[in-house]
Amino acid sequence: MLNSTLSALGAALAAKQVSAVELTGLFLARIRALDGKLNAFITVDEEHSLAQARVADERRSHGAAGPLTGIPVAHKDIYCTRGLRTTCGSRMLAAYTSPYDAHVIERFDAAGAIQLGKTNMDEFAMGSSNETSHFGPVRNPWDTARVPGGSSGGSAAAVAARMAPAATGTDTGGSIRQPAALSGVSGLKPTYGVVSRYGMIAFASSLDQGGPLAKSAADLALLMNTMAGFDARDSTSLERPAEDYGRELNLNLAGLRIGLPKEYFGDGLEPDVRACVREATRWFEGQGAKMIEITLPNTALAVPVYYVIAPAEASSNLSRFDGVRYGHRAGEYADLAEMYRRTRAEGFGTEVKRRILIGTYVLSHGYYDAYYLQAQRARRLIAKDFAEAFARCDLIMGPTSPTTAFALGAKADDPVQMYLNDIFTIPAPLAGLPGLSIPCGFDATGLPVGLQIMGDYFAEAKMLGAAHRYQQATDWHLRAAREAPL
Numbered sequence: 001m002l003n004s005t006l007s008a009l010g011a012a013l014a015a016k017q018v019s020a021v022e023l024t025g026l027f028l029a030r031i032r033a034l035d036g037k038l039n040a041f042i043t044v045d046e047e048h049s050l051a052q053a054r055v056a057d058e059r060r061s062h063g064a065a066g067p068l069t070g071i072p073v074a075h076k077d078i079y080c081t082r083g084l085r086t087t088c089g090s091r092m093l094a095a096y097t098s099p100y101d102a103h104v105i106e107r108f109d110a111a112g113a114i115q116l117g118k119t120n121m122d123e124f125a126m127g128s129s130n131e132t133s134h135f136g137p138v139r140n141p142w143d144t145a146r147v148p149g150g151s152s153g154g155s156a157a158a159v160a161a162r163m164a165p166a167a168t169g170t171d172t173g174g175s176i177r178q179p180a181a182l183s184g185v186s187g188l189k190p191t192y193g194v195v196s197r198y199g200m201i202a203f204a205s206s207l208d209q210g211g212p213l214a215k216s217a218a219d220l221a222l223l224m225n226t227m228a229g230f231d232a233r234d235s236t237s238l239e240r241p242a243e244d245y246g247r248e249l250n251l252n253l254a255g256l257r258i259g260l261p262k263e264y265f266g267d268g269l270e271p272d273v274r275a276c277v278r279e280a281t282r283w284f285e286g287q288g289a290k291m292i293e294i295t296l297p298n299t300a301l302a303v304p305v306y307y308v309i310a311p312a313e314a315s316s317n318l319s320r321f322d323g324v325r326y327g328h329r330a331g332e333y334a335d336l337a338e339m340y341r342r343t344r345a346e347g348f349g350t351e352v353k354r355r356i357l358i359g360t361y362v363l364s365h366g367y368y369d370a371y372y373l374q375a376q377r378a379r380r381l382i383a384k385d386f387a388e389a390f391a392r393c394d395l396i397m398g399p400t401s402p403t404t405a406f407a408l409g410a411k412a413d414d415p416v417q418m419y420l421n422d423i424f425t426i427p428a429p430l431a432g433l434p435g436l437s438i439p440c441g442f443d444a445t446g447l448p449v450g451l452q453i454m455g456d457y458f459a460e461a462k463m464l465g466a467a468h469r470y471q472q473a474t475d476w477h478l479r480a481a482r483e484a485p486l
């Protein structure tokens with residue numbers, strides 16, 4: 001059961017081989033057994049989960065079940081939940097409970113899914129290793145001395161360790177795909193605007209996008225069918241007809257044009273990562289796909305552009321944490337200005353403060369043109385690279401991350417090294433494009449490697465189809481993590 005896909009769990013529930021209460025109990029027990037070691041969850045409320053499971057069983061008995069009714073799903077602690085506190089990995093919100101649910105949470109609740117708990121994350125989703133969390137680092141289930149990736153590291157580790165059959169995440173510059181790669185699970189960042197940002201605590205609003213993490217591409221499709229959809233409360237939510245994200249799972253690979261960007265296979269790529277990704281792309285070639293050498297010439301600009309735009313937006317978004325309306329408030333202060341200063345000094349961690357300082361600087365009068373405006377121009381060039389590439393190919397493939405999981409602490413004191421880990425995941429969100437990561441092998445020390453598949457706007461179904469075909473022929477995605485044996 002722990003290693004089953006969502007459709008298998010749904011079938012077991014439908015056949016009454018297991019009840020939602022039993023299934024939820026099974027995953028809660030797994031969390032109890034493993035989370036002391038992995039720290040993937042910030043909040044678990046067993047009673048709350050079991051109460052939802054009882055309702056799901058009731059619903060199933062009335063024949064009113066959908067594919068996710070009774071299935072436990074863990075949520076990144078960036079999604080506001082009325083029933084469980086929402087911390088965003090920060091001391092600022094350590095005691096915060098939202099008065100409303102995020103749109104994504106509403107959708108999962110309406111589908112009858114069970115909230116299994118809130119997963120650990122980098123503070124305000126700023127990080128690539130889960131080390132910036134106020135609640136301590138998450139450990140990688142393949143090697144507990146290593147990071148799981150970030151910022152959705154808790155979600156990735158929970159799925160990898162089979163503590164949850166699926167989880168939600170968010171991706172601003174790679175936070176779904178990079179932890180999926182480093183933890184050996186599948187993860188999808190949809191086209192910007194497909195999943196509502198309502199109730200998803202804002203980091204960089206022009207980049208943030210919610211998406212699922214699970215064991216397989218077919219499971220991601222099932223989750224997307226619930227997560228995606230128009231929401232008038234998010235002004236950037238796209239009003240499009242509902243789609244079935246699983247409609248192309250049997251994609252015909254013969255003649256499919258796959259672009260291999262030369263910038264994604266250059267120096268700095270670990271040899272084992274290169275070898276696994278190459279072997280995966282050769283598999284597609286063996287199925288009749290046409291491999292096309294392409295170039296995305298402005299790739300090197302992506303990280304610097306992102307580290308102007310994302311902090312700029314963050315500095316504005318995080319101004320709301322002022323100790324007045326919600327969250328932490330300093331205990332002692334002489335006047336209002338000191339209350340703000342102390343609250344923010346105490347409530348935010350180092351990385352968040354660094355981003356607020358950078359963001360405030362690049363937006364300040366006198367520097368705006370030199371940094372922010374210039375970054376917006378370069379962002380256009382990156383989008384143009386992709387537009388030209390997608391005129392020649394259907395999908396783009398490459399590594400998700402240049403390395404496998406690194407050791408806890410290895411990059412913690414060197415922000416630039418940490419930022420460079422996202423070199424292959426940052427370009428797609430700058431262009432608003434979808435991307436996914438699936439397991440495609442292991443390095444010499446047994447750590448998982450991720451294959452990234454990018455597509456044009458709204459190409460999620462095709463990307464999931466290509467990933468599913470690969471997962472039918474390989475079993476990398478079903479291997480159990482070393483430190484969390486089944």
Ligand code: GLN
Pocket residue numbers: 125126127128150151170171172173174175176203310422
């Ligand atoms: N690692 C990147 C950052 O630190 C991306 C994070 C994200 O996608 N939320 O900003």
